[in-house]
Amino acid sequence: MKRISLFIVINALSLYIVSRLMHSVYIGSLTSLITLTLIFGCLNVFIKPLIQFFSIPMTFLTLGLFSFVINGIVLKLAFSIVPGTHISGFLNAILAAILLSIINTIFYNVFD
Structure with missing residues (x-):
């Protein structure tokens, strides 16, 4: 349970930092950030392995x-x-994903 909560907090912080660094990424509120973090985690668990396989x-x-x-x-x-979040363009989504990976790596090395 501690590991899951650490995952949620790190991803939320990373998504917030990405939204502050990139003007093309918008997160409207704290509720949107938490919802985005949970949905992103679920998609990484269930949908991403299917896409990777194919x-x-x-x-x-x-x-x-x-x-x-x-x-x-x-x-x-x-x-x-x-709702309440926006990322403009697919190239910006790829760049945001790269930046998110870098920030997550830094946070996981610090906190884990």
């Missing part, structure tokens, strides 16, 4: 770089589900 050939051909596109798809999907 895109194995493309990921193999791009030497793993297609995983950034997959992360962008999941992030864009999460933003489209949660």
Whole structure:
């Protein structure tokens, strides 16, 4: 339970930082941020493995770089589900996913 709550807090902080660093990412309120964090976590658990499975050939051909596109798809999907949040453009979703991965890595190395 402690690990799950740490995951939620780190992802919420990371999403907030990404929204502050990128003008194309908008999170309207704290409620939207928490909802976005929970939806993004659920999508990472249930939908992302399916997308990864069906895109194995493309990921193999791009030497793993297609995983950034997959992360962008999941992030864009999460933003489209949660009201009060917006991310403009698919390229911005990919860049936000890369930035989110970097920030999450830093936080997990500090807190874990």
